Amino acid sequence: MSRGPLLHADADAFFASVVLRGRPQLAGLPVAVVAHVIIASANYPARARGVRSGVHTQEALRQCPELILVDVPQGEVEEAGEALLDLFRECARAVEPGSMEEAFLDVGARSTEEAVAAGREVRRRAAAELEIPVSVGVGRTKLMAKLASRAAKPDGLHVIGPDREAELRAGLPLRDVWGVGARTVERLESLGITGLDGLDAIPYETLRRLCGTAMARRLRAIREGSDDAVVRPVERRSTLSSEGSIQGYARPDWTPAELVEMCVERVCRRAERAGLLASGLTLTARPSSLESPVCVLRGGRPTATASPQVWSGVALSLLAGAEVPPLAGLRVTLTALVQADRVQDTLF
Structure with missing residues (x-):
């Protein structure tokens, strides 16, 4: 596999997007999908009014009295997730799913321009064929592509180039590093380390004792810019x-x-x-x-x-x-x- 730019494609407010594609009359209104009494997903108009996933419906309605609540259409969501991953596989030579609505894509790009063109095609097809908005991030490694897709939301495409990558590897808060858990962050913050640049101040052995060997290696690699840049496809579904x-x-x-x-x-x-x-x-x-x-x-x-x-x-x-x-x-x-x-x- 090449080491050209990677994509991270992530459907926006996935559950809510699936609901809204069959209900055009709700476009632009605050909508949340509910699993029993908990908000599973809120669209962006609802988020703008303070509604967040994981909160009780009563709290959400206090925050946004005009909020429209819809029971989660689990079957439709599962089928949409499968169709989305199939689309990713058609657009890329290797796909590594992170969940039913997001994945890393190796599109064989040799340049940022090629990666951007591929990302635009993924977004175009997802909107046209599935009626689902997808944000795409372009970056040299998985972490950078993931951070780029976060910056692209909602419904956009964002590139993290060399200059911005260097800034992030110096100043990114640990809490914003994908894959670093809250316990690891707490242990490092107890030493006054809140960002990636703070890792330079402690010996590797200290980092290993605090976080374990695997996490210590990952953090060092992220700081040095040698973190994971390989998309590992799931060859076939086992479940x-x-x-x-x-x-x-x-x-x-x-x-x-x-x-x-x-x-x-x-x-x-x-x-x-x-x-x-x-x-x-x-x-x-x-x-x-x-x-x-x-x-x-x-x-x-x-x-x-x-x-x-x-x-x-x-x-x-x-x-x-x-x-x-x-x-x-x-x-x-x-x-x-x-x-x-x-x-x-x-x-x-």
């Missing part, structure tokens, strides 16, 4: 998941069995569309009480399949055979995925 909540916003509650069947139907439809079959299933049950542990149940079939009838039966049997407390939500994951055309005598 597919679908999840949901028992309770939603302004909708009737689902029973655990109803939610299981809904999640299985969604994930099997996506597997079939991708030409994939599974021979295993994992059911992750999330209790409504924070004091109860998450319950993970596993089952399988001797023959790989994407049949929702088969996997619903497996999942419901797992649920019925376990002592599961009252649930807040669950996730169904198809595992051990294989290409359908490589499997003979498949059971459907």
Whole structure:
């Protein structure tokens, strides 16, 4: 792979963007997507009025009384995320997903101009084909591309060139460094180190004792400019998941069995569309009480399949055979995925 500029592509307010593309009458209005009673995603007009993800709906409505709340369309979101990653793969020779709505892209660019042209094409196609705004960052390393995409939001493209990169490697606050956790930041701040330039003041062994070997190496590399610049593609999907909540916003509650069947139907439809079959299933049950542990149940079939009838039966049997407390939500994951055309005598 070349060491030319990389892209970081990140859909803007992803859940809210998915909702809005089918509701043009809401364009320009403050809208938030709700998972049960918590804001999962807010569009930019809502953010401008102080609404943030992770807060309770009551707090959000106090902040913005005119806020429009929509229950999270989990199935639509999952399919949009898959379509977005497929688009990324069509635009780049290597794609390293970070989540369902963002990824690093190696487009084979030999110059900043080529990278910018590729980023514009990604943004154009995402808007035209998926109706989803995507911000793109261009940088020499993954960190710089990530910082550039942050600066590009909303719905823009930003380049971090050599001069700006040098400034960031000298003065970037540790709290803004992608991949550096809060505990590491707290330990370094206890020594008075708040930015990357402060790393020059402590010996490497001290840094290693504070942060561990891997993080110490990463921080030194970032400071020196030798941090990760390789996009590591996921060659093939090994799992597919679908999840949901028992309770939603302004909708009737689902029973655990109803939610299981809904999640299985969604994930099997996506597997079939991708030409994939599974021979295993994992059911992750999330209790409504924070004091109860998450319950993970596993089952399988001797023959790989994407049949929702088969996997619903497996999942419901797992649920019925376990002592599961009252649930807040669950996730169904198809595992051990294989290409359908490589499997003979498949059971459907």
